[in-house]
Amino acid sequence: MRVGRYCYVACAASLALLYFVQRKFCPGIGTSIWSGYQNSFPPVDFSFSEEPDLKQVEKKTSRTGRLDTTLKNDVIRRCRNDQRQQSSISGLEGLQKRILYKHLLVSDRFKFIYCYVPKVACSNWKKTYLLMHGSIKSISEVPHLDHKQGFKRLSDYSEDEIQLRLNTYFKFAFVRHPLERALSAYRNKFAEIESFYSKVGKNIVEKYHPGNVTEKYHGKIPGDDVSYEDFLRYVSDYKNPLYLDEHFMPTHLLCQPCAIKYDFIGTYENINDQSETILRKVGVQDDVHFPVQQGWYKPTSSNYVHYYHSLLQAKVVDNFYRSYRDDFELFGFGQLNVTYKQ
Structure with a gap:
């Protein structure tokens, strides 16, 4: 801020000297040039107070924005x-x-x-x-x-x-x-964290596919092959959501x-x-x-979001909506723009 003011003062002093020389030795020349300079420069502030530039403060504040309530x-x-x-x-x-x-x-x-x-x-x-x-x-x-x-x-x-x-x-x-x-929770917990899907995933498979001998396991650890549909059924059917894992618990x-x-x-x-x-x-x-x-x-x-949900049956999503109804309604969330399977 102070350096900028010194620059202003130097420029103003130079122009003042130019004006004096022109008026003293060449009074008929350069009048229009000087007028152009004069109109292009704002008044020079010679005060060197350390008070902040309020306009600059306002600009910085406006960049942060206001919170929409x-x-x-x-x-x-x-x-x-x-x-x-x-x-x-x-x-x-x-x-x-x-x-x-x-x-x-x-x-x-x-x-x-x-x-x-x-x-x-x-x-x-x-x-x-x-x-x-x-x-x-x-x-x-x-x-x-x-x-x-x-x-x-x-x-x-x-x-x-x-x-x-x-x-x-x-x-x-x-x-x-x-x-x-x-x-997001499904992709993280059932694709990346072995300790999670080896326990919770295994329970989900056993709950929704008990004794189904026609389905052969092709993964590395039982529980790592949980489908997204089965996961949604699991969190929707949970008797008391207060006992759900925090990653799935309603907000x-x-x-x-x-x-x-x-x-x-x-x-x-x-x-x-x-x-x-x-x-x-x-x-x-x-x-x-x-x-x-x-x-x-x-x-x-x-x-x-569109890909995974397009694979779901509508009744699975409806069941999830009923279980997470308060989240949808309190925070104003609507249905996804997805066509589900019937």
Whole structure:
């Protein structure tokens, strides 16, 4: 800022000297040239105050954007109209409260509470959390995140401390279309993590194909050949979704959006921009940013979503919708634009 002002002063002094020489020695020449210069330069500010340029501050602020609270307001309205939902934490049962508190990450330094939802970029948010608190020096240090270490959860506080933070901290969450989230969990858990599909996958196969001798196993480990359709049947038929794995548990059970008055609810589709805005809003240092997707990562794109769901029978999707009805309705998700098998 100061260097720029010195440059302005130097330019103005040079032009003043040029004008003096022209008027002194060549009064009839260059009048039009000088007029052009004079009109092209703004008035020079000779004050050297260290006060910030307010226009520049406004430009920087506008680049971060404002958080769109439309979804949050819609959720509040839907909660009021749904008598089945608990309107306060005090109305939650013990298990419901334990699940909620486990998924609420707290930053006392930046005064926010973040409800993490698996398969909604929560690993990136957790890495950002570690970075902003100085637990790591860069995101690249954490190729494999330990999801249990380095985080403060709401369950770590006393009841009085919990209420204080819920009443005063900035609370936010991100949501994703239930079927897209389910597909992302399926592709991750049943294609990449052997310890998972060797246990859960095996149970799914035994439940939906018991003693079917006509189906021969062709994989390496029993359970790694679970179809997406069988997976959706499994999570839809689960008697008590509170006992589902967190990667499949309905979002409303993880974050309880009717019991917690969130200040912002964002979407997976806009999570990069919205996360950057949140980071600046809560005062996180400017060199901390939400991670850019790595080149090697293969996300569950719209092409994957369309392909996998076009293979499903409509009744399987209908059953899933009934089981995840609250996620669809509270967050305003509609049907996918896919033609299912009849």
